[in-house]
Amino acid sequence: MRLAIIGCGAIGSTIARAVDRGTIPARLVALHDIVEEKCRELAESLGAQKPLVARSLEELLEARPQVVVEAASQEAVKTLGPRILEAGAHLVVLSVGALLDPEARDRLLEAAQRGSTEIHVPSGAIAGLDALKALRLVGIERLTLRTRKPPRALGVETEEPKLLFKGPASEAVKRFPANINVAAALTLAAGVEPVVEIVADPAVERNTHEILVESPASGLRIVVENTPSPDNPKTSYLASLSTISLLRSLATSSGLRVGS
Numbered sequence: 455m456r457l458a459i460i461g462c463g464a465i466g467s468t469i470a471r472a473v474d475r476g477t478i479p480a481r482l483v484a485l486h487d488i489v490e491e492k493c494r495e496l497a498e499s500l501g502a503q504k505p506l507v508a509r510s511l512e513e514l515l516e517a518r519p520q521v522v523v524e525a526a527s528q529e530a531v532k533t534l535g536p537r538i539l540e541a542g543a544h545l546v547v548l549s550v551g552a553l554l555d556p557e558a559r560d561r562l563l564e565a566a567q568r569g570s571t572e573i574h575v576p577s578g579a580i581a582g583l584d585a586l587k588a589l590r591l592v593g594i595e596r597l598t599l600r601t602r603k604p605p606r607a608l609g610v611e612t613e614e615p616k617l618l619f620k621g622p623a624s625e626a627v628k629r630f631p632a633n634i635n636v637a638a639a640l641t642l643a644a645g646v647e648p649v650v651e652i653v654a655d656p657a658v659e660r661n662t663h664e665i666l667v668e669s670p671a672s673g674l675r676i677v678v679e680n681t682p683s684p685d686n687p688k689t690s691y692l693a694s695l696s697t698i699s700l701l702r703s704l705a706t707s708s709g710l711r712v713g714s
């Protein structure tokens with residue numbers, strides 16, 4: 455599998471290193487970041503892999519990736535995503551909030567159709583999307599996401615727990631574009647928007663997501679407590695790991711697919 459990465463920050467670097475170690479059986483053909491230096495440093499830190507440092511999307515596509523991981527920003531998904539999909543590469547989207555913008559989503563889906571390609575959304579920093587996809591078949595009556603993060607991860611200072619936001623997921627991803635992609639992944643899996651609460655809590659060390667679901671078939675209460683990535687406290691290590699796991703299954707066709 456020929457793989458390219460857009461965004462050489464916390465998640466992009468972890469994925470590149472997983473390819474370099476052989477955890478993802480793929481060839482890393484290109485890296486791209488608006489800050490070119492970040493790609494250069496990452497490329498130089500790798501051993502076995504010698505990716506091209508692409509200065510533009512065109513250069514990245516010239517490396518003929520079969521799969522492109524977006525680990526950059528919602529803006530990158532909207533501006534670069536359609537051209538990637540149309541050029542024949544599958545797109546793995548981390549900045550999932552972009553997919554809650556109906557116009558952007560339609561453009562991406564049309565491009566995927568033209569390119570006979572697919573958009574993959576890893577489960578990211580949460581768990582339970584498999585059950586939500588199943589429960590939407592009988593109707594989801596109530597879906598709530600309560601996110602607690604250390605104040606520094608949310609860019610605030612407070613001595614007490616502070617509710618920063620309560621409202622629909624589509625509004626949450628606009629107000630906190632780098633922090634609440636999990637709300638977008640839940641929306642896409644469930645087919646309904648969760649009510650999102652974001653709390654800055656000095657008492658928590660881990661990024662904590664509590665997902666509450668009510669449906670005629672099941673009630674779910676899922677609590678995920680994530681260690682922040684050492685490179686970016688906003689980002690949970692699990693987000694990188696779930697992407698690595700997805701890329702491993704895209705790269706190997708063992709015929710056995712679990713939990714997808």
Ligand SMILES: NC(=O)c1ccc[n+]([C@@H]2O[C@H](COP(=O)([O-])OP(=O)(O)OC[C@H]3O[C@@H](n4cnc5c(N)ncnc54)[C@H](O)[C@@H]3O)[C@@H](O)[C@H]2O)c1
Nearest residue numbers: 461463464465487488525526530548549578579632689693
């Ligand atoms: N789905 C999830 O569960 C989940 C979890 C954590 C983070 N994320 C999202 O994944 C993305 C990456 O997270 P991260 O922690 O690696 O972030 P990061 O800030 O560590 O790295 C992002 C990198 O992308 C680059 N970048 C930004 N906009 C770009 C553009 N338009 N074109 C090219 N490069 C661009 C930046 O220069 C930076 O180097 C963010 O949008 C983040 O919100 C998703």
